[in-house]
Amino acid sequence: MNWIGKPLTRVDGRAKVTGAARYAADFNQPGQLYAVIVSATVGLGRIKEIESGEVERMPGVVALITHRNAEKLPYLPHKGVIDPAAGERLHVLQDEEVHFYGQPVAIVVADSLDHAERAAAALRITYAARQPLVDLSDEEVQPIVPDAGRTLADRARGDADAAVAGAPVRIDEVYEIARENHNPMEPHATIAAWDGDRLTLWSKSQYLVNEQAEIAAVFGLPTENVEVVCPFIGGAFGSSLRTWPHVTLAALAARQVGRPVKLALTRKQMFFTTGHRPRTHQRIALGATEDGKLQGIIHEGTGETSRYEQFIEALTAVTDYLYSCPNVRTRYRLAQLDTGTPNHMRGPGEASGIFALESALDELSYKLGMNPVELRRRNEPRLDEAEGKPFSSRSLIQCYDMAGERFGWSRRTPEPRSMRDGRLLIGMGAATATYPAFHAPARARVRLLPDGSAEVEAAASDMGPGTYTSMTQVAAEFLGLPLDRVRFRLGKSVYPQTPSHGGSWTMASVGSAIRVACAEAQAQAARLAVSDNGSPFFEASADDLEWVEDRLVRRGEAAQGLSYRELVARSGAPVEAEGSAQRDPEVAEKYSMHSFGAVFAEVAIDPDVGTIRVRRLVGAYGIGRVVNPLLARSQCTGGMIGGIGMALMERTVLDRRDGRPVNAHMADYLMPVNLDIPRLEAYFVDEVDPVVNPLGVKGLGEIALVGTAPAIANAVFHATGKRVRALPIHIEDVLTA
Known part of the structure; x- marks a missing residue:
């Protein structure tokens, strides 16, 4: 019975559409209480005074837990593969220090959610506040070399600086990506219940065994004494990979009051304590011959992190292997800020890094007077030049051929502002997508x-x-x-x-x-x-x-x-x-393993008011064996929609005075909705790769987002002739005098 490769509908679809699927907050327990977090209203400092008496006497309040009466937890060492390798996670309610705006500083437990919310809103806390540093571009920021992954912080082959300086055609520009928050439909929630020294957590988690190990370490328990249950997740995009402080707080509160406790974060709180895509600054310098052969690439990037942990991502990794070039230098640094720790967000690192690289390559193509796809074709490598290894499979050119034909790339006229639909400016852009084939x-x-x-x-x-x-x-x-x-x-x-x-x-x-x-x-x-x-x-x-x-x-x-x-x-x-x-380690040493794709975008821009609308996105991907084409296309179109948000909408803005996210709600944090979603097409090249694993499959969830934002940004330039190097692209960025 050949089931692999068939476009079957979801076996859990009926449960989801009928409401039978149970998410973390649905596992209500007998005798359950409700907890609400009180978040810090300063960006840095310490707690001076907590006026708790009135709140503790409010209707329905069972407990008010702060650093003054919270159980002192052992916080034994634990580093899951997803956790920052350097630094120490936040020890919640263990002292009076405030490290970032929105940090949990108290928790109210009551007999109903309404009573808990009222009491939490009434709690008055006085702080000794200090000025936080929250802006990556602030002059006080002194980027550091990450303690973990030092070998990847600075990589080089050849002499990239000399090659770029001596190349007949050069590009040297700076690119920026705003801080983003994940914002899945389902908020984070945990229900905690103790039975003696055994703890059960019904908790939204993308990494159950790590949450089990993390909470066991926090409370000093044997790992087998903690059980985590999470049969369904209503979207996450990486926000539930780590075990965040609210999980600890739910368990702490449940043990302190001796009853099950339910804790669900508000949308606003999800902007504080469940991570974010870090804001990044990147410099790309390219040097090429007049016929488009790359001679030198320089990629320098800085990403934000918290002061208490060092979050690192693969910001410059793609540049090492994506194109053939004898001289390449990459540098990666961290800016330590008074914010919560960033987190992996769909396409982490690669999505940000490839925006800069693919935008710069597009700029180079116009300077050369060359078709952007042809420029990529001329620099297609035979092997991974950073590692000196053959690719287990690499179908990038086939992806460009397939997607370009279906998109109608040949109908594009090369000059910026040369294509119109009535009064609207039409632009077409392309970009490469790639992501490691992890195992x-x-x-x-x-x-x-x-x-x-x-x-x-x-x-x-x-x-x-x-x-x-x-x-x-x-x-x-x-x-x-x-x-x-x-x-x-x-x-x-x-x-x-x-x-x-x-x-x-x-x-x-x-x-x-x-x-x-x-x-x-x-x-x-x-x-x-x-x-x-x-x-x-x-x-x-x-x-x-x-x-x-x-x-x-x-x-x-x-x-x-x-x-x-x-x-x-x-x-x-x-x-x-x-x-x-x-994976066989000997095989892993012999091959470079990645998924590849090509994304084409068409935009329409009103020249009078600057509104940007994505009309079409077409992507083709080489991902090895496709287990379910229907689900795979859904993953790709979902990634494309996330890429639209990254390119044109999503940005979390912090108030520099206190680090407060000023748009921590769905009214001002913009994301694509139905009317923003254009015609989306995803295709898969016939790629066989027996090396990556016995199934011959590669990863798919990240790659579709990775190439979308630069394809849109390149289309915006083609439509307007104005190069925007910061995401998201705003109306005012494309308005001309």
């Missing part, structure tokens, strides 16, 4: 049941890309079962451990583990058959047996055999097996 160790469990069906379990998450469906397809494929005979379960930390649901590695990692677990379950069932003296396969050699769909048969005798139902019935108990998968 991480993962485990999965398969259970063959007496009714002939199978259960599959893994501690993964599903924030919307269709994990339930795609993993069901993988299991059904390798077990040879109809799709409706496989039930895939995720969202519990007690299931076999998996990596985070982020970084575009879920299918590669978890899917590969499920493949192994399916094979092990079949092998175990076969061993039972050959050891059962009542079985037709008693004492048969394993080499003489094979599986044909869901039946164990002798080779060449497919008409006879035993089904899963019969095998399990004979054994008297379900057949259960686990499997694990990880």
